[in-house]
Amino acid sequence: MNWTQKHLLGLEPLSAEQINIILDTAESFREVSTRKRKKVPTLTGKVVVMMFVEPSTRTLTSFSLAARRLSADVVSFSKAGSSISKGETLVDTAKNIQAMGIDVIVLRHPFPGAPHLLARELDASVVNAGDGTHEHPTQGLLDIFTMRDKKKQIEGLTVAIVGDIKYSRVARSNIWGLKKLGARVIVCGPATLIPPGIEELGVEVEYDLDKIIPECDVINILRIQLERQQSGLFPSIREYAQVFGLNEERLSRAKDDLLIMHPGPMNRGIEITPEVADGPHSVVLNQVTNGLAVRMAVLYLVSGATG
Amino acid sequence: MTDSRQILDAAWIKRAIARLAHEVVERNGGAEELVIVGLYTNGILLAERLAAAITELEGCQVPVGTMDITLYRDDVGIRANGPRLPDRRGTQMPVDISEKTVLLVDDVLNTGRSIRAALDQLMDFGRARKVQLAGLIDRGGRELPIRPDFVGRKVTIGLDENVRVRLVENDGADEVLIVPKGT
Numbered sequence: 001m002n003w004t005q006k007h008l009l010g011l012e013p014l015s016a017e018q019i020n021i022i023l024d025t026a027e028s029f030r031e032v033s034t035r036k037r038k039k040v041p042t043l044t045g046k047v048v049v050m051m052f053v054e055p056s057t058r059t060l061t062s063f064s065l066a067a068r069r070l071s072a073d074v075v076s077f078s079k080a081g082s083s084i085s086k087g088e089t090l091v092d093t094a095k096n097i098q099a100m101g102i103d104v105i106v107l108r109h110p111f112p113g114a115p116h117l118l119a120r121e122l123d124a125s126v127v128n129a130g131d132g133t134h135e136h137p138t139q140g141l142l143d144i145f146t147m148r149d150k151k152k153q154i155e156g157l158t159v160a161i162v163g164d165i166k167y168s169r170v171a172r173s174n175i176w177g178l179k180k181l182g183a184r185v186i187v188c189g190p191a192t193l194i195p196p197g198i199e200e201l202g203v204e205v206e207y208d209l210d211k212i213i214p215e216c217d218v219i220n221i222l223r224i225q226l227e228r229q230q231s232g233l234f235p236s237i238r239e240y241a242q243v244f245g246l247n248e249e250r251l252s253r254a255k256d257d258l259l260i261m262h263p264g265p266m267n268r269g270i271e272i273t274p275e276v277a278d279g280p281h282s283v284v285l286n287q288v289t290n291g292l293a294v295r296m297a298v299l300y301l302v303s304g305a306t307g
Numbered sequence: 308m309t310d311s312r313q314i315l316d317a318a319w320i321k322r323a324i325a326r327l328a329h330e331v332v333e334r335n336g337g338a339e340e341l342v343i344v345g346l347y348t349n350g351i352l353l354a355e356r357l358a359a360a361i362t363e364l365e366g367c368q369v370p371v372g373t374m375d376i377t378l379y380r381d382d383v384g385i386r387a388n389g390p391r392l393p394d395r396r397g398t399q400m401p402v403d404i405s406e407k408t409v410l411l412v413d414d415v416l417n418t419g420r421s422i423r424a425a426l427d428q429l430m431d432f433g434r435a436r437k438v439q440l441a442g443l444i445d446r447g448g449r450e451l452p453i454r455p456d457f458v459g460r461k462v463t464i465g466l467d468e469n470v471r472v473r474l475v476e477n478d479g480a481d482e483v484l485i486v487p488k489g490t
Contacts, residue, residue, distance in 0.1 A: 037431045042379070
């Protein structure tokens with residue numbers, strides 16, 4: 001079992017074995033965050049650049065902490081006030097930074113394929129932190145890690161992804177990873193927010209959340225972007241909450257050991273009620289903790305690979 | 308030398324552990340503040356056996372920790388096969404090691420680099436009062452100034468040979484072999 005991938009651009013190109021390598025490596029990194037001194041010297045002297053052309057707080061913080069826990073040097077770079085806003089191309093910006101001597105670029109960008117472009121043009125390793133609506137591989141990995149941690153294995157699990165599937169890179173990465181590992185995946189949401197043809201990815205499509213709730217082992221709830229309501233993709237926030245919101249009444253018809261997950265940030269009272277978000281089924285905070293370990297594993301693996 | 312040959316058998320391993328347990332307890336005047344930390348993978352099995360032997364002598368439970376040095380190695384560069392994969396179970400310290408006597412345990416002591424990595428990692432867990440080192444086999448060849456406190460047996464081998472310790476839990480038998488390099 002070897003890891004030879006210099007980049008992490010998505011979960012679609014990975015095999016089940018490769019995904020398991022990342023998950024197993026993440027498991028061994030979990031313990032570092034519990035120490036008094038939360039650092040290991042593994043990436044001493046390496047430079048990791050956070051290039052967040054699309055804004056983020058949680059993913060940026062998570063990646064930055066992960067790199068620092070590995071003793072790497074971290075430089076952050078956002079669109080505002082940078083040369084990108086002056087019209088410099090993505091590749092030019094990246095090559096300029098690379099000329100200062102860097103090892104890993106973590107890129108979040110609104111255009112799908114941006115990390116792939118950088119991976120072709122640069123010598124540094126590239127990690128995709130979200131490219132438009134395409135993939136968000138570390139979120140997919142930490143979601144799957146959380147499921148595996150609680151349920152022991154992914155194969156045979158019934159996982160529902162609920163919400164705005166159409167515009168969600170989190171959904172896509174979840175789908176790729178879960179299908180590779182043998183889970184049953186159901187996507188559920190308003191018809192306007194589920195892309196036609198998504199069944200080709202091997203998922204089941206269901207518009208009636210109440211019908212599938214009793215069958216689910218895991219429900220991964222996506223944030224509803226309120227701007228979508230303005231574009232007429234669903235009638236009202238209240239209606240969305242009634243038809244697709246996870247509330248205690250719906251939970252009463254679910255399995256006792258159902259896991260409730262959410263990538264954050266949550267719209268409390270819309271796609272998820274406060275009682276469910278803070279209740280015993282919710283593993284939202286575990287996701288955040290696991291995210292650190294997963295990102296440490298990803299940075300460690302891509303830094304050591306020549307591929 | 309083209310074949311593997313056994314130089315020490317299960318009976319020897321059993322007696323060596325018993326002797327090491329006595330030495331550890333004698334040197335430290337008991338086992339009250341002792342924590343035994345084994346290095347993956349054989350070091351952990353030996354640490355557990357040593358702890359059990361000490362419990363038999365002294366009557367007290369000795370906490371056993373597991374240490375994975377993958378993240379502290381000095382050769383964390385780029386390898387042809389990709390990065391070394393840490394053990395899934397990772398490093399686990401059963402207790403706070405501050406003010407404790409920590410006994411590091413490994414099966415074969417060679418260059419000393421693994422122990423150097425283990426010491427650095429141990430320091431990140433706290434300030435032990437004392438750190439001691441036990442090795443089942445010392446084959447010499449130090450590249451760093453590291454020395455063991457307790458040794459099962461010193462062994463001299465050829466440049467084209469390696470020492471391999473097999474333990475029944477993982478390998479089906481307790482024995483110490485000399486094997487040709489590369490096997």
